[in-house]
Amino acid sequence: MSQDNAWGAQQETDASYLADKSQVTEPSFDWTEPFTVDGGIIPLDDLVDATINAVVPVLRPIFQVIAEPIAWILNGIEALLLWIPAPFIIVALALLALKFSTRAIAIGSFVGLLSIGLIGAWDAAMTTLSLVITSLFFCIIIGLPMGIWLSRSDKAVSIVRPILDAMQTTPAFVYLIPIVMVFSPGKVAGVIVTIIFAVPPVIRLTNLGIRQVPADLIEAAKAFGTSPRQLLFKVQLPLALPTIMAGVNQTLMLGLSMVVIASMIAVPGLGLMVLQGIGRNDIGIATVGGLGIVILAIILDRITQHIGSKQHK
C-alpha cells in the first residue's frame, strides 16, 4: 500500500508540474548532479526491455530447436546415470581414476562417492552430474572448433576475445532472465547458462595449445607433405592436447560452480538442495548439497587433470 502511495504521489506532482507553465521554462537541472534524472538520460533499461519483448516471441521457435537436442542428451544421460545401480557407478569412476591418474585418487574418489550416497545426496548428485556432463559435451562441441578457428586467424581472436571476456565477467544473473524468457525455466535453460559461463576456457586453451606447437615441427610436417587437415589432426591437435585438456578441466570446474546459480531457474540437483537449505534456513540440507558438490568437483578435477598430463609422460 505504501508503495502505491509513493507512486501515486509522484504522478500527482508530475501532473501538476506539467500544468504549471511557469515552471516549464525554468527546468530544475542541476549541473553539479547531472545524472540524477529519473530513469537516466538515456533510457537503456527501457530500450532493453522493449527489444527483449519484441525479439523473444520471434526467436522463441528458433530457441526451441536449439533446446531440443540439449534436452534429449540431458535426459538420456540423467536417465542412464539414475538407472545404473549406484555401486556400479562408484566402482566404474574409481576404475576410471585408476586408469587415468593415481591409486590415491582412485581410492579418494571411491570414498567420496560412497559418502555422497551415505549422506543421501546420490540422486541429486547424478542429476547434477548429468547436467555438468551435458554442458561439458556442448562446450567441447562448440569450443574445440572455435579454438581451432581462432588459432588460424589473428583477426578472429581480436573479435572473439572481448566476447569471451564478457562471457566470463558478466554476472550470471544478468543473462539468467533473458535465457529463462526464451527457454523457459528448467534444466535446458540451466545447461545453456552453464555453457555460456563455462565454454571460454576450452576455446581459449584450444587456441593457445595449437599456437604453442613449435614452429619447427609444423615446418617439418609440411616438408613431409601434410595436407592442412593432416597437419591439424596428426600434429597440431595431438601436441595441443595437454593444453586443451587443461581447458576442459577448467570448463568442468566452472560448470560445477554454476550449479547453485542454475538452481534458481528451477534446475534440480545438488544446487537446489543448497538453495532450499538457504531459503528455509535449513543448514543441514545445504551442507549435504554443498558437500556433494565439493566431492564431485574434486573427483572430476583430479581425473581430468591427469588425463591431460598423462599424454606426455
Added chain:
Amino acid sequence: MKTKLSVQNVYKIFGKHPKKAMSLLERGKSKDDIFSSIGQTVGVNDASFDIYEGEIFVIMGLSGSGKSTMVRMLNRLIEPTKGKIFLDDVDIAQLNDEELRQIRLHKISMVFQSFALMPHLSVRDNVAFGLDLAGEVSETERIERANAALDRVGLLANGDSLPKELSGGMQQRVGLARALCINPDVLLMDEAFSALDPLIRTEMQDELLRLQAEDKRTIVFISHDLDEAVRIGDRIAIMQDGDVVQVGTPDEIINQPANDYVRSFFRGVDVSTILTAKDVARRKQQTLIKKTSDTGLSTSLQLLKDNDRDFGYVVDASNHYIGVVSIDSLKQAQSKQQSLEHALLKQPHAIDADTPLGDLISDVAQAPCSPAVINDQGKFLGIISKTILLEALDRQTGDPL
C-alpha cells in the same frame, strides 16, 4: 653429368612489398638501400646454379647469408619471389598445392637442424611419418619400411622409444631415417649436424657418406663450416649476404677463392685434413728419367748432372712411376755393371694422391729426398718437398685476408 635440380635466377624478398623491392633491385639498388628505404629484406638475390644427380652439394655461408632460405625454396617451405627451380623437368615454383604435396611426399625430403621429431610419436612412427601421410601402403609394409630405414642408421632396437629418450646424435639418425624412409630423389639437410658436438658430428658425417655410397642420392647439405663442407661435399656453393658468390669443387674453392669472403673461411680451418697429397704435389723442379729400353745408367747420370740434381724420378713411357734414383746409387750400379732397376732406392715410397697432408708429414720429413705422389693407377703426379709441405700447412696460420 645429369642435372637433378636447376636453380635459375631465384630471388626471395622478405616483407610486404616484394614487387617494389624487385624493381629497386633491377635498378641496381643495393640490399642495404632497399632495407633502409622500404624495409624489405633481400634473403636470396639472383641465385643460379645446377645440382647434379647423385652428388652432395653443400651450400656454405655465414649465418644470415640466406642458406636456409635457399634450401627451403627448393621444397617451397619458403615461396620464391621470382625465378625457376627445376627438379628434373618440373618447375617447382609453378606447382599447385596438390602437385607440391606429391613432390614432398615422394621426391624431396628434409632433415632439420633442430631434429624436429614429433614428440608424441614413437621413433618408428616418426620414421614412418611420410609413408603414413601418403597413405599408399599397408600398415604392415609401412612398419617394415620404417624398420628397414631404422636399421640402416643402426637404431632398429629403438623403434618403440620416444624421441626424447634418445641422445642428440641418435635423434638426428631418426631424422635421417625419417627422410630416407620415403626413398626420396633429393635429400635436403639444413645444418643437420650443427647442433651436435664435434665427435658425434664427425660420426654422422661418416654415416651420411656411408649411406650415400650405397644409394647415390642427390643431397643438398647446408653448412656454415668449411671443414664439414670439404669433408662431405662433392661441390660447394658459397653464399654471401644473399648472393651465390662461388660454386665449385672443394679444391677449386680452396685453391681459387673467388673473393676475400670465401678466403676468410679458411681461417681456423685445419688444412692438414682438407688438402691432400695431390693438392700440393709439384711437377716442376725435379728431374724425370723416362725409362725406355735403351735408357742406361750413364744417360741418367748425365741428366742429373746437367740439371744439378742429387735425385731423379724414373717413370715409364706412359708416365707410370717406377722409383727414385740418386747420383750415388747410379754410380754404384754403374761400377757393378748393373742396369737402371738396380739403382732404384728403397726409400722413400711413393705417396698416394688422396693422403691428407696431416698423414704424410712424418714421411716427408724423414725421407732422404722428396717423395713422389702417384694416383690410383700408379701414374706420377709430382713430388712433395719439405718446403712445399711447410708452405701448404702454413696457410692455416697465415693471414689469408
